[in-house]
Amino acid sequence: xxxxxxxxxxxxxxxxxxxxxxxxxxxxxxxxxxxxxxxxxxxxxxxxxxxxxxxxxxxxxxxxxxxxxxxxxxxxxxxxxxxxxxxxxxxxxxxxxxxxxxxxxxxxxxxxxxxxxxxxxxxxxxxxxxxxxxxxxxxxxxxxxxxxx
Amino acid sequence: xxxxxxxxxxxxxxxxxxxxxxxxxxxxxxxxxxxxxxxxxxxxxxxxxxxxxxxxxxxxxxxxxxxxxxxxxxxxxxxxxxxxxxxxxxxxxxxxxxxxxxxxxxxxxxxxxxxxxxxxxxxxxxxxxxxxxxxxxxxxxxxxxxxxxxxxxxxxxxxxxxxxxxxxxxxxxxxxxxxxxxxxxxxxxxxxxxxxxxxxxxxxxxxxxxxxxxxxxxxxxxxxxxxxxxxxxxxxxxxxxxxxxxxxxxxxxxxxxxxxxxxxxxxxxxxxxxxxxxxxxxxxxxxxxxxxxxxxxxxxxxxxxxxxxxxxxxxxxxxxxxxxxxxxxxxxxxxxxxxxxxxxxxxxxxxxxxxxxxxxxxxxxxxxxxxxxxxxxxxxxxxxxxxxxxxxxxxxxxxxxxxxxxxxxxxxxxxxxxxxxxxxxxxxxxxxxxxxxxxxxxxxxxxxxxxxxxxxxxxxxxxxxxxxxxxxxxxxxxxxxxxxxxxxxxxxxxxxxxxxxxxxxxxxxxxxxxxxxxxxxxxxxxxxxxxxxxxxxxxxxxxxxxxxxxxxxxxxxxxxxxxxxxxxxxxxxxxxxxxxxxxxxxxxxxxxxxxxxxxxxxxxxxxxxxxxxxxxxxxxxxxxxxxxxxxxxxxxxxxxxxxxxxxxxxxxxxxxxxxxxxxxxxxxxxxxxxxxxxxxxxxxxxxxxxxxxxxxxxxxxxxxxxxxxxxxxxxxxxxxxxxxxxxxxxxxxx
Numbered sequence: 001x002x003x004x005x006x007x008x009x010x011x012x013x014x015x016x017x018x019x020x021x022x023x024x025x026x027x028x029x030x031x032x033x034x035x036x037x038x039x040x041x042x043x044x045x046x047x048x049x050x051x052x053x054x055x056x057x058x059x060x061x062x063x064x065x066x067x068x069x070x071x072x073x074x075x076x077x078x079x080x081x082x083x084x085x086x087x088x089x090x091x092x093x094x095x096x097x098x099x100x101x102x103x104x105x106x107x108x109x110x111x112x113x114x115x116x117x118x119x120x121x122x123x124x125x126x127x128x129x130x131x132x133x134x135x136x137x138x139x140x141x142x143x144x145x146x147x148x149x
Numbered sequence: 150x151x152x153x154x155x156x157x158x159x160x161x162x163x164x165x166x167x168x169x170x171x172x173x174x175x176x177x178x179x180x181x182x183x184x185x186x187x188x189x190x191x192x193x194x195x196x197x198x199x200x201x202x203x204x205x206x207x208x209x210x211x212x213x214x215x216x217x218x219x220x221x222x223x224x225x226x227x228x229x230x231x232x233x234x235x236x237x238x239x240x241x242x243x244x245x246x247x248x249x250x251x252x253x254x255x256x257x258x259x260x261x262x263x264x265x266x267x268x269x270x271x272x273x274x275x276x277x278x279x280x281x282x283x284x285x286x287x288x289x290x291x292x293x294x295x296x297x298x299x300x301x302x303x304x305x306x307x308x309x310x311x312x313x314x315x316x317x318x319x320x321x322x323x324x325x326x327x328x329x330x331x332x333x334x335x336x337x338x339x340x341x342x343x344x345x346x347x348x349x350x351x352x353x354x355x356x357x358x359x360x361x362x363x364x365x366x367x368x369x370x371x372x373x374x375x376x377x378x379x380x381x382x383x384x385x386x387x388x389x390x391x392x393x394x395x396x397x398x399x400x401x402x403x404x405x406x407x408x409x410x411x412x413x414x415x416x417x418x419x420x421x422x423x424x425x426x427x428x429x430x431x432x433x434x435x436x437x438x439x440x441x442x443x444x445x446x447x448x449x450x451x452x453x454x455x456x457x458x459x460x461x462x463x464x465x466x467x468x469x470x471x472x473x474x475x476x477x478x479x480x481x482x483x484x485x486x487x488x489x490x491x492x493x494x495x496x497x498x499x500x501x502x503x504x505x506x507x508x509x510x511x512x513x514x515x516x517x518x519x520x521x522x523x524x525x526x527x528x529x530x531x532x533x534x535x536x537x538x539x540x541x542x543x544x545x546x547x548x549x550x551x552x553x554x555x556x557x558x559x560x561x562x563x564x565x566x567x568x569x570x571x572x573x574x575x576x577x578x579x580x581x582x583x584x585x586x587x588x589x590x591x592x593x594x595x596x597x598x599x600x601x602x603x604x605x606x607x608x609x610x611x612x613x614x615x616x617x618x619x620x621x622x623x624x625x626x627x628x629x630x631x632x633x634x635x636x637x638x639x640x641x642x643x644x645x646x647x648x649x650x651x652x653x654x655x656x657x658x659x660x661x662x663x664x665x666x667x668x669x670x671x672x673x674x675x676x677x678x679x680x681x682x683x684x685x686x687x688x689x690x691x692x693x694x695x696x697x698x699x700x701x702x703x704x705x706x707x708x709x710x711x712x713x714x715x716x717x718x719x720x721x722x723x724x725x726x727x728x729x730x731x732x733x734x735x736x737x738x739x740x741x742x743x744x745x746x747x748x749x750x751x752x753x754x755x756x757x758x759x760x761x762x763x764x765x766x767x768x769x770x771x772x773x774x775x776x777x778x779x780x781x782x783x784x785x786x787x788x789x790x791x792x793x794x795x796x797x798x799x800x801x802x803x804x805x806x807x808x809x810x811x812x813x814x815x816x817x818x819x820x821x822x823x824x825x826x827x828x829x830x831x832x833x834x835x836x837x838x839x840x841x842x843x844x845x846x847x848x849x850x851x852x853x854x855x856x857x858x859x860x861x862x863x864x865x866x867x868x869x870x871x872x873x874x875x876x877x878x879x880x881x882x883x
Binding site: 052054055056113114115118121122123124 | 203204205207208210211771772782864866868869871873
């Protein structure tokens with residue numbers, strides 16, 4: 001298997017170029033998708049996003065931490081099928097307690113400075129996804145799996 | 150590299166989009182040998198670099214587009230502008246840009262006083278007049294101070310005034326930018342403006358002049374001498390002198406009003422020969438720019454300087470229902486606010502109280518039907534007159550809070566742009582006193598089982614002298630306050646059941662959390678030098694009076710409206726005895742006609758809302774964004790208030806949902822766990838009283854009373870300004 005190291009720099013720059021990602025959660029088997037502002041840690045072990053605790057996605061991931069996230073650079077044009085890339089990550093979500101959020105918060109605000117007020121609100125939660133697998137999709141059908149655990 | 154800064158010599162004809170109209174015309178005057186103060190222009194590129202490198206650009210988008218503009222009230226727009234301004238205050242200029250600007254300021258101005266003026270591309274266009282949308286500052290000294298004021302001018306690209314006229318000036322978050330003119334300050338002894346062509350008479354030129362700096366004239370605090378000149382020849386046709394008693398002079402920072410020496414009071418600021426000189430300057434400018442000019446000028450000694458020149462603009466064509474000029478007029482100077490305050494406290498409120506007392510003293514029962522009809526009409530007229538006075542004098546005084554807020558934020562630069570409200574609250578509002586009396590009565594009932602049982606079956610008078618006395622005191626002080634079509638004490642039974650509900654744990658005024666009042670005040674005052682502290686206290690005092698009166702004047706107005714309703718109720722009870730007329734819900738518009746036996750009785754039932762019966766789909770709101778007007782989180786049942794009886798069904802822990810909170814209905818606030826209001830703003834009644842009680846509050850929730858039904862489970866997020874409808878697990882984990 002090809003090591004993560006070979007893809008690391010490329011993935012870091014790809015994740016850096018995309019502010020938003022699609023998060024998938026579920027409620028008793030009913031899938032639910034949401035757009036979130038995300039960031040990736042340097043080691044790519046974690047993806048981080050924020051949400052208020054009153055949202056469905058928060059309720060869903062509290063009940064079952066298994067989630068997926070899609071990061072892509074599509075322009076909503078037919079040529080995307082050949083030119084766009086997508087990365088699907090699967091893993092487990094966990095709220096980061098405010099007092100220990102240091103590094104993750106830094107990673108997140110470094111990318112989304114304008115969300116500082118939002119994230120610091122007492123009603124907002126910072127969530128990390130411990131990534132288990134990255135699925136790298138290029139040219140529509142090329143798929144490479146990177147297993148982290 | 151793109152230039153961040155240009156001297157007037159470097160500004161060329163095509164540079165308008167980079168330096169703005171003000172800088173462009175000054176550069177043209179400078180090149181044509183006009184006496185203009187030395188200046189540099191910080192181009193829009195510097196603004197763009199600043200907002201892009203710091204992430205402010207994204208933050209502005211996030212804040213501006215919280216709600217569609219067309220759904221925002223002026224108060225919300227003001228709040229938004231304040232938040233954006235605070236973001237600029239908190240965001241330092243990136244080091245590279247800062248170093249470069251500081252170096253330039255240092256070498257060009259050293260510690261010379263300068264003015265820092267807005268020069269927005271698109272501003273000063275010849276089509277329409279938008280003076281005063283952006284900020285300018287005078288008498289600023291030293292590179293650091295110039296840089297700080299540059300940021301404030303940048304922030305004013307998004308001032309409430311600019312946002313109100315966003316369409317006309319083409320304000321666009323993706324493209325708009327601000328240039329800044331830093332101009333050596335000419336400390337003139339006499340200043341003014343000239344209109345090369347009078348806006349009202351094309352045959353005239355008009356000169357206005359004051360002693361001191363121009364700011365007093367421009368912001369309306371100092372009335373100028375005025376001359377009409379023949380536009381063709383410059384001959385003086387008429388002079389309108391004024392009482393000259395003060396002048397705007399440069400102070401330690403900025404400018405301040407000083408009394409005028411008696412020798413100067415007697416003499417107009419300009420001699421005839423000087424008027425001619427000003428006129429000629431203006432005509433020269435007109436020749437360069439090929440259109441009549443509106444110029445600002447100043448005399449230092451015998452030397453005349455041109456400060457700015459722009460094309461004369463036609464007034465905005467104001468459509469009849471355009472409220473914006475009125476909103477703009479709400480920006481009151483400190484001087485005006487002091488005058489308004491005295492008027493409201495010393496004249497208007499006592500007069501309102503007297504009016505309500507006089508009306509209450511009248512024996513309505515002794516009037517004939519026809520006399521009663523006349524009395525209803527008379528009372529409605531009186532109420533309308535007071536409404537007009539309220540709009541003219543009381544609403545503008547609410548700007549005192551805003552003025553204080555701006556001073557506070559400039560000095561303290563707090564993280565929370567609304568921290569200043571903490572210093573304004575707990576000022577003993579009348580509505581809070583009413584609520585304290587209610588709570589006191591509720592506590593008595595709570596601790597006296599005999600009294601409580603008695604009140605369930607007997608009238609108040611039969612249930613203990615002291616309680617009845619206190620109850621009557623409450624009724625006589627507040628019983629007449631109107632809300633909607635009813636008075637507070639429409640039915641004593643309602644009030645008693647409310648008191649029963651209020652028993653139990655008391656809901657005191659909680660005030661602010663984090664910082665105590667005294668700490669806040671000390672922190673604020675410590676930001677001022679000794680000699681400025683009394684001025685700071687004066688502004689705080691005006692802010693507090695403004696905050697308190699904003700609520701109180703409504704209570705007094707409500708008492709007058711209560712007297713309209715007293716007469717209307719008398720009419721209703723008489724008509725009820727004359728079947729078959731249905732009068733229960735008849736409104737005040739129709740009663741006096743009906744009493745006189747005129748007019749047709751139309752159905753008074755409320756128009757039915759779209760009930761959605763039989764629709765196969767349903768649409769429901771899950772989460773609605775409004776304005777965060779009181780921090781905190783709460784979950785509870787919604788109680789939508791649309792009529793009087795809704796108020797008296799209020800249960801402890803309910804969330805108050807309404808269209809617009811009025812002090813006449815805030816007696817239920819001690820029972821509420823949160824407040825949701827359709828009308829938006831941080832400084833409106835709902836927000837003010839919610840903050841007094843430390844309740845989460847979200848205002849500006851569009852269609853709040855349409856989306857939310859009584860009994861819905863709501864979560865109110867007062868930190869982020871959101872309301873979540875339906876179960877959420879927010880309460881389980883915070």
